[in-house]
Amino acid sequence: MLNVLDLFSEAEAVWSTADIIEALETSRSTGYRYIKTLHDAGLLTTVRNGYYSLGPRIIEMDLQIRQTDPLLLASHGVLEDLVDKIGHSALLCTAFRDSVLCIGECRAPLSPANRFSRGQRRPFFQGAVSKVILAHLPHHRLKAIYARHSTEIEDAGLGGTWSVFRKTLGEIKKDGYLLTMGEFNPGVYGLAAPIFNEQKTALGSVGVAWDEKARRDVEVQQAVLAVKQAASTISERLLLENQQRS
Template identity: 80%
Template sequence: MTVTATQGSASLAKMLSILELFTEAEPVWSTADILEALETSRSTGYRYIKTLHEAGLLDAVYSGQYTLGPRIIEMDLQMRLTDPLLLASHGVLEDLVDKIGHSALLCTAFRDSVLCVGECRAPQGPANRFSRGQRRPLFQGAISKVILAHLPHHRLKAIYPRQRTEIENAGLGDSWSSFRANLGKIKKDGYALTVGEFNPGVIGVAAPILTDQKTALGSVGVAWDEKQRRDVDVEHAVLAIKQAATTISERLLEKQRS
């Protein structure tokens, strides 16, 4: 790669990093604060903001104040209508809710985390649990651990030294060998089950959505409070969730082959 190309890639990454500034806690950013966060020249910062604004990725809400733009909403609709993973789950999550009686989630790996991309809420399910667009750590919760266990070996080798402390704190092992052994058990079982990793007494069960190479594209998961719902048959839930994940995996493979 030439120096010019390298600089161009770095410049693009810097510009796109502006979008990472906007969060639920800080949804509006001033031009001055964006420039300060970028740690770049004013002229370059202004150019980045102007480019993102013209692309619809930023929107001017007040004078010199910006929020995420309408193009993102448009892109989200496009993803809802065309995302292969989401399309392959149609009807499957609903059926899972009918069988188990609890809300079902569809997730995928994103960077060193897991992102919820789809959900089907049970009639009495809490509205404040994990939902589309939210992330969770890659090392906590059944939906995350079952994806982690099915990531390619080379990716796990890259993740382990970078996040060794988080892995150990999550009870996944204090060495590379114990980490691989714990993930190997999840992989062999074909599902992950956790208790109380985000909320006390809440059981989470998830199964992987796999490629033809048996690596994870995502996961399907269900969670319930064991104190509030003692009528849930865990073995039945595990079988239903594994079948749901298998159905989605098979649909994706059929689509790929057609």
């Protein structure tokens, strides 16, 4: 039933009953039951007779997440300080399935409107905010990810074998940050550092980006130190919060 929600996107924001049933490849009775259940829960809303969009309950849940999510709460003020220090927009990201989701952002003045932002996903194998999380995942999870995505991993230049993939991630892990160039937009640098839980597994990452042509005044090592400090501050806050709860 929850697969119904995955049908909706920015490009296809409204779906008819018939199209939902066809996409799910299910019976009409089952399709109608799914739609009614989701509609009653507020996860779907009626646009017009027989047509639906995502519902108001999702907006309510988003507010609850903004007010209660431990990772977001631990980042309060940190992204803003990062923007003040190095003059670039800052992002807070977390792993979601086999991808990375942006959950928080603080935009710098004159920041391009089309950059990665809250609610958007990116592949696990491209970009600094993604790969720096990937490098700090547990061994067993990396093995499972490699088994599912070996072709994508090779195409991303992370290694054509498991041993090379592991070695590549080991180099990122050793550095404690990652600087990339042009992986999504030509001439755009990406810089990110991991956020850890108590087990030193990456829960997410803090990242910034800047255009080489638009910003030639960037002192890279200063930016690296600032991003690593931001990630460390969030990690420490999460640890303290967990200790207080226990």
